[in-house]
Amino acid sequence: MRQQLSQAIYKELMSGKVINKDTYEHGEIKPNPLFEEMLNNYDQSYKPLYLNIGFELVMRNGFIYIRSVERDEEYSEVVRKIQVLLLILARGLHEQGYQLDILRDGEAGVSDGIMEEIGKGEDKQDVMSASNMKGEALASAVRKNLEQRGIAYRNAKGNLVLTHAGLAFFDDVFKYSNAEPGAVMVA
């Protein structure tokens, strides 16, 4: 367990961010040392450490985050906003004629202009209003709820691209839709 990395991990997780497998630095995608550090010491150090301070480390495919062991509110305001914004982006991109791959490709990404167009849709505004983001510009909501939490990042062009965490959400969406009707995904 490396002290400096452990401190950086604590800071990230406590501020509600996820730790992704990869990190985007200076126009390049690189393995995230924080993720590797956690991976190498997961059972021996990090899992008991966070359990002792009341958090459960949640390790998903390509990213890690924490949740309270009390499990008082599993679907919080934060989760609602994240899910709603990701769905608005995906639906809006399809409606505009883009492929979802634009959000996956680090070289491409979604520009603020495209987001502005998506945000103009009446249905998108209704969904944002019902998710406590009334009147907020889509790009601004995305910055606060996706970028600052490590669910998306801006590439060298300044376009929005999803991290492993953002991509994992769509994996779940497609898995759910392929499952039996009425099936419920279990963590």
Place this chain on the structure above:
Amino acid sequence: MIVAADKTVMLMIEHKHIFLDLIDIMDEGSAGEEVSTRLYESKVMKLLDSLGDSKSDRQKIEAAFDVRNLVRASLILHHDTKRGVIAFAPFLIELFRHFDRSRLRQLSSADLEALCDSFNDSLEKLRDLTVIEQGNDTFEDELKLLRERIRYAQGKIKENVDSLQGQTLRLAEIVEVMSLENLDEVKQARGALQAITRIYGRHVLPTLQFLNEREPLKKGLPALTALLRISEMFRDAKLPKLGQQVLYAVASIRSYRYDVEVISKSLQRYVHQNERQRREYDQVESVFNDLLVACRELHDGKLRGNLIPKDHEVLERFSTFKGMKRQRADSKIEWHNVDHWLHLQEHLRSSLDSLKNTRVTTTSVEPVGEDVLKARRASDVRRKLIGRLIDEWPVQVGPDAHASLHAHLAQQISDYEIADLVEGVSWLKHREDIVLTPRFQLGVIEDDRQKLTYYKLRIEEQGSETTA
């Protein structure tokens, strides 16, 4: 002015782009080989405009490409003035198709079925003959027909393969060079993917079926099997040379199977890509519509103060971020960097203090209990045992080191427990002949008492390349 047919054809070839465009339009539409007269004339007008001031060239082309001249020269076979359509002579269309193999026509299921039927027909007719010998008129007629049919099939299959290769290359290029940010290119690529899927389903798969000698058919035999039967028939009728010729024809047609299989494999990636994109579109639309319905059910027309419940069924479907920390807040603990100067000061202070203190104090050390020592010894023995077992383990390359080791230790240690596995993995990491590579996938091993959640490690030989 009347322009002779040969001169007109030469001019047509010289300005073939007009006719290639018209062929594309014919192929996209459902009107067969008919094309709108107005469309044809507008293309000719554009060509005339592009010729500039060369009056003689303009006049020559205007006269040659005039619909009445083309009808007179039998280059247009049908001119329907009421419907405003023209149909060029089929040989002309075929000629232009051969200039660009991507425009060659692929064989449809119906075309292939017709080829297959023709061979079955020859087989039936030859079977019905009482005399199979050269010199017999009826036999010679059937033989001539069979040869024509074989030649026609060979030509059509070759043309089909050329067309499939040309079309798929052209379409694949559109998909490959597409920029995800360019809307026009994305739309073009989507069209290309749909065209590829259509070609795959309507032309590639039927061609593979046609070339499969064991394909069960509702009616008759597969084409190549019918030819093989004809060859056997010739051999039995003491006509080995003819039998051999038919066998060569079978081998020639069969040889295209490899080319079509290569095309099929290269197209499968695009077919899956198209399928995936279509599925993604449907699924996102479905979930978003559920969300929208949930939102609109709430409101009185203005969505005043009505928020969709955080645990609404639509949101609860996905557990990706379940329980994520609610508030984004900076951590209250500030971790300062290590200050070596302060460390030294503190060390000197404490060391100097202890040096100044001349009084020697002795403290008695509580002897460690016998039980504790026993437990420590037992623990050491067990660790050594695990270490030895790991060193002697004929480890094999595999996707999950924990699972393999769990199986090995459970077999070797009578009172094995999952805690031993954690110890074992740390020993395994020291083996020099292997490398453990993280796979970023969670694994779980559990028994009645213990449960281990771990990140999977792939066992690889030292020096081998990783592909994970």
